[in-house]
Amino acid sequence: MELEHAPELELARLARTGDESAFAEIVRRYGPRVFRTAGRFFRRREQVEEAAQEVFLKAFTQLDTFEGRGSFEGWLTRIATNTCLNLMRSARRRPELSASDLSEDEGAWLEQNLAGAAVERQQSEERGLVAADLTERVLGTLTPDDRLVLMMMDGEEASVKEVAEATGWTESNVKVKAMRARRRMREAVEKLLSRGAKMGE
């Protein structure tokens, strides 16, 4: 049987026996999914790639735990999410962010959006980059759990159930975490907006 068309259970079984080509097929097939998960946590390409590699290496050592009851993709996503959460927790850097730390572009972006001129998702590539940079800095002040839940639910419009499946948290836990995370993010942004407004006066 060609590995490209092999069912996931068979691929997992072969990889478990040490078949490198089966594992290579797993990396090829699920790489985009793992990159997407790692991309929620990290923004620099090399960090995303490093995290994704760690996810696959961990998955390889844990292949025995995949029993085939759920999908392989779901199993791998959970490993990816928890690996990235742990990588981010071990970094332990959550610097405060104030309006004085903003670049000129970031300040201008905030001002424009505050004025309601461009509260649209479609933005120029350049402005999109500024927004993503600023978002990353704001998210950097939050905990990894807050970041994950916000990125998934508010950014990607994932459901409570999907977040619960990806993390292993209960649905009620996801709801509580999401409420707190939204409030913290809003407060961080509010602080930037109020300081920005004071600076503008």
Add this chain to the structure above:
Amino acid sequence: MRDEHIKRLLDEAPLASLGKSELAAARAHAEGCAECRRTFEAAQVSSLMLRTRADETFEPSPFFQTRVLAALRERRAAEEGWTFARLWKSAGLLVSSMAATTAALAVLTFVAPQEQVSAQEVASTPYTAEALLFDEAEAEGGQMTYEQVLTTLYESEDEEAR
């Protein structure tokens, strides 16, 4: 809405998921409530930020698969090396303990017998049966061997018989 403000509503669900009527009510409340206006603006900006960030996605490079496989081989080799090192260490411990046991046996075999009291010396020990019976040797703090006890007893019997 005017009394409850809109913070709870904004906490409970993503802004983008609010229905038209909920959004209109929140906006109307924010217009008349200075406290909630900033909150609503911050929620709008937060929502836009998160959706913009979520649009950024990464795809694996063509070399990613090769990189992971190389890392896997490296890690396995390191683990095997580590296992070998552990085995080697255990074997070393085993060999050294065996050497220590052999040395101890050699010492016991070749050195210890010279320290043992010879039968001749035992026989010439000037103990009497009385001394033994009244435990004089013990009182003096001396220690007697089994052979010394037997020799002393039988010698006194022989003398009596003669």
